Amino acid sequence: MRDIIFxxxxxxxxxxxxLISAGMIYSLVSGSxxxxxxxxxxxxxxxxxxxxxxxxxxxxxxxxxVGTLLTSFLALIFCIPFSLPVALFTGExxxxxxxxxxxxxxxxxxxxxxxxxxxxxxxxxxxxxIIEMGVNAQGFGILTSSIILAIMIIPYxxxxxxxxISMVPNELKEAAxxxxxxxxxxxxxxxxxxxxxxxxxxxxxxxxxxxxETMAVTMLIGNTNNLPTSxxxxxxxxxxxxxxxxxxxxxxxxxxxxxxxxxxFLITAIINLVAKLVIKKLN
Amino acid sequence: MSSLKYRTIKDKxxxxxxxxxxSLTVVPLFAIIWELIKKGYxxxxxxxxxxxxxxxLDAMLARNTGDIIxxxxxxxxxxxxxxxxxAAIIAIPIGILVGIHLSEHPKTKFxxxxxxxxxxxxxxxSIVIGIIAYAWxxxxxxxxxxxxxxxxxxxxxxxxxxxxxxxxLKMLPGSLKEAGLALGASYTxxxxxxxxxxxxxxxxxxxxxxxxxxxxxxxxxxxxxxxSTTINWDIVKPTSAVPLLIWEFYNDPNLIDMIxxxxxxxxILILSLNIIAKQxxxxxxxx
Numbered sequence: 001m002r003d004i005i006f007x008x009x010x011x012x013x014x015x016x017x018x019l020i021s022a023g024m025i026y027s028l029v030s031g032s033x034x035x036x037x038x039x040x041x042x043x044x045x046x047x048x049x050x051x052x053x054x055x056x057x058x059x060x061x062x063x064x065x066v067g068t069l070l071t072s073f074l075a076l077i078f079c080i081p082f083s084l085p086v087a088l089f090t091g092e093x094x095x096x097x098x099x100x101x102x103x104x105x106x107x108x109x110x111x112x113x114x115x116x117x118x119x120x121x122x123x124x125x126x127x128x129x130i131i132e133m134g135v136n137a138q139g140f141g142i143l144t145s146s147i148i149l150a151i152m153i154i155p156y157x158x159x160x161x162x163x164x165i166s167m168v169p170n171e172l173k174e175a176a177x178x179x180x181x182x183x184x185x186x187x188x189x190x191x192x193x194x195x196x197x198x199x200x201x202x203x204x205x206x207x208x209x210x211x212x213e214t215m216a217v218t219m220l221i222g223n224t225n226n227l228p229t230s231x232x233x234x235x236x237x238x239x240x241x242x243x244x245x246x247x248x249x250x251x252x253x254x255x256x257x258x259x260x261x262x263x264x265f266l267i268t269a270i271i272n273l274v275a276k277l278v279i280k281k282l283n
Numbered sequence: 284m285s286s287l288k289y290r291t292i293k294d295k296x297x298x299x300x301x302x303x304x305x306s307l308t309v310v311p312l313f314a315i316i317w318e319l320i321k322k323g324y325x326x327x328x329x330x331x332x333x334x335x336x337x338x339x340l341d342a343m344l345a346r347n348t349g350d351i352i353x354x355x356x357x358x359x360x361x362x363x364x365x366x367x368x369x370a371a372i373i374a375i376p377i378g379i380l381v382g383i384h385l386s387e388h389p390k391t392k393f394x395x396x397x398x399x400x401x402x403x404x405x406x407x408x409s410i411v412i413g414i415i416a417y418a419w420x421x422x423x424x425x426x427x428x429x430x431x432x433x434x435x436x437x438x439x440x441x442x443x444x445x446x447x448x449x450x451x452l453k454m455l456p457g458s459l460k461e462a463g464l465a466l467g468a469s470y471t472x473x474x475x476x477x478x479x480x481x482x483x484x485x486x487x488x489x490x491x492x493x494x495x496x497x498x499x500x501x502x503x504x505x506x507x508x509x510x511s512t513t514i515n516w517d518i519v520k521p522t523s524a525v526p527l528l529i530w531e532f533y534n535d536p537n538l539i540d541m542i543x544x545x546x547x548x549x550x551i552l553i554l555s556l557n558i559i560a561k562q563x564x565x566x567x568x569x570x
Binding site: 002003006007009010011013014016017018020021023024027028031081082083085086088089090093103105106107108109110112113114115116117118119120121123124125151154158182183184185187208211212213214215219239242243246247257258261264265268269271272276 | 290291293294297298300301302303304305306307308309311312314315318319377380381383384385387393394396397400401402403404406407408409410411412413414415417418419438441445469470471474495496498499500501502505506509526529530533542543546549550553554557558561
């Protein structure tokens, strides 16, 4: 009897997960219906206008979608020259050694630093550097936020890809060594092709992280509602416009912000799904 | 085919460049900690932990006379405590039970769907979870509240706990469960009295990591708990939290000196939770 109740309880908790996800999607969709209804779905996505003026309220998400994609992809590109060496360091050169676990635990701690602390550090330490380099006068913008974002996603990109690199079978590498290949040649022609799709998947997961980052980007991107056209431009991401304007929003504006939340949710879900599919194919 | 010497040089260069770049990634962590200590240690004293955040006026007066800013972040510390504990109370039992289900029935369709949805929730941006908690709790109640904040945090903790429970239980030898069943113990008591105690280290690590992950969250709390200037223990009233206070200090030029000490406090808290969790995981794995 107790067993039956316990098993029921387990299933009920799983159903709870189902309900939570269904509830999430329901709340996002129902909250954004009035914005999509008012402007039309594609109109809303395609418009760069964001004008909260009471008489001629118009809201469109394009500037923020572009801002989000631009900062995240840039962050991904900026993080590769650092996360790939870390992955090689821990997964290939010093696999199983003390120094490798030291480095990877330090990098793990990097993932523990709250977003808002990254934002502060970027604002007070990094932004002056950007101003000095003459990128733009205030030091805010796409470039500043994507560099900080890149530092934030290094741990996500490097830990998983390091694992994939360390999983490359020794026989493959030894075969190449026995043919006289140097370590660099082995890495280039054996390790990378063998671990490639796993490494690719971990970078997609890191991209998913970058897309949803809120606080650090909000503090560094400059918060202007225009379509960013260059790296020095200020802008807004989907997450940062929600963080900035949700508090005072109501009516159509609130609905538009929720609609942006829904779009952000969809984009990250698709990105994560792709990564999971790639990983699943590997196993 | 290039000469051997050229290939060796290329190999060595690649190795050293890799090591150099890998060691560079260690720099930000220490740079951030150093910056916080350098700018924040002055503000940390007894009052910092016992008093609420100062008003802008008090801070301005103190700044003008060159004193350190009076007051502390007690309202943030209590708020964080309240919301994290509440979130843990909601998320831990559900998470562990779902984790048990997934490890007991790894291959059913129902488990696949549950696992997929857990991943979906885990991948959702924290600000989106803030919107959800706003729609679920803030709107019906009609006020920002600690409860809404902890619901948001618990949704973020849930997938982490589910995953760590499942992974830990999977690593236990099957003989453990069989031995329990063979002695005539019921299914329920085998799971609760044999498997869970054996998996305790792993579960505890997962819970600590989940707590340290949500403790520094700011974005979802901005949409749910909002913040408060006094210590508040009422779960249906707006409540402050340490990251929310940092955000308020950041936006107030008079209080700007407070951000460093508050961030230092938050960072030490989170990093030590992280380190403790990893140590427990290490010990547990050896046994």
